Amino acid sequence: MPRIQGKSKPASQRRPREERIASIMAAAEEEFRGNGFEKVSMARIAARAQVVEGTIYRFFDNKHDLLTKVIEAWYERMLADYARELEGFSGTRARLHFMIWRHLQTVWDSPQMCRLMFDQIRSSPGYRDTSVFSLNRMYTRRTLDIVAEGVARGELREGLDMGLVRDLIYGCVEHRTWAYLRGEGEFDPKQSADAIVSLVLCGAAAEVPGGDLGSLTDRLASATDQIERLSREKAG
Template sequence: MNQKRPKYMQIIDAAVEVIAENGYHQSQVSKIAKQAGVADGTIYLYFKNKEDILISLFKEKMGQFIERMEEEVKEKTTAKEKLALVIKQHFSLLGNDRHLAIVTQLELRQSNIKLRLKINDILKGYLNMLDTILTEGIKSGEWKDNLDVRLARQMIFGTIDETVTTWVMNDQKYDLPALSDKVLELLVSGIHQN
């Protein structure tokens, strides 16, 4: 079945809203169906169960983001410009969709180990993109030549992730995308060639 059909995305979008508002464990498939404007049985034409919906929504939303970023970073010249773009777009994506931010930062983390492993598979594309940016920066002389790429990637992803989580936990009271330049400068100061 073609998963890109409008009803599939309608259900995904409804699931983001319902899970963000009610929490994953309190979100029944019937609530998602009602929010999507479809019959309960229609959900099962596209998804096996609620867990499948959660995995699919992460795959769709983050998968689209990662694909877009992989294309957009190609248009930038320097590793710093590429990293700036990733940070800014990450903060913009979640800063402009509070429901998605709640789901990705809070609800996905409360899921079982099997679910988290599937989500980690999706994140590999994001982490590989960061690795590529870091490696390019080493080769171009922008970053330290002895930079530990894996550790730097963990530092960058961890900082981005924690910044978004803190924003969510503070009820989104400030402008998340406005922090992108400050976060970039903090991160670059640790990896930049002196």
């Protein structure tokens, strides 16, 4: 069908590209933050950014792409300092604790953004191509580096399935923050981090820190045997 178009108004003014993108993303972030993904219409975002709907599509492929870019920007801003902050901690437990606490604290600070990320970004088909994905990989890689280092130092058990340890930690974190993310509960980042580290470590840590309880038990048993024999000999 032929498309008969009416008159179109002039392109009133032309703001610089970067400024325009920034204002669209700012408007989108505010809207998405406050109302979630589905409830927000492109018309609202356009109105808030003082732009017409069509203009958004010049810079973003579609609504989901817009959200993805918004979340990416937020995530990059946030993760920027993590690596440096981590430097301040030494020891497997302290470093693991920091990673877990930092994660929990982020959820606590920005539940709406995290929810968008969990519900909309992370389970979308193109997720693996987003920068959020690679940032997340970096982040969990860092966690597993700490675990590997712990193993090397003898603080953690050998032969740990790294993938499973990652699933254990971040799965636990996610479930712990579940209710809070949905406005149905609270949690304390510090307290939760303590508890999670303890629970995970007692699984991951070698039974007796720095040692092998198995062989120790063997030595102790044999030593005791000898002492008892000596004692009996003395008495006998």
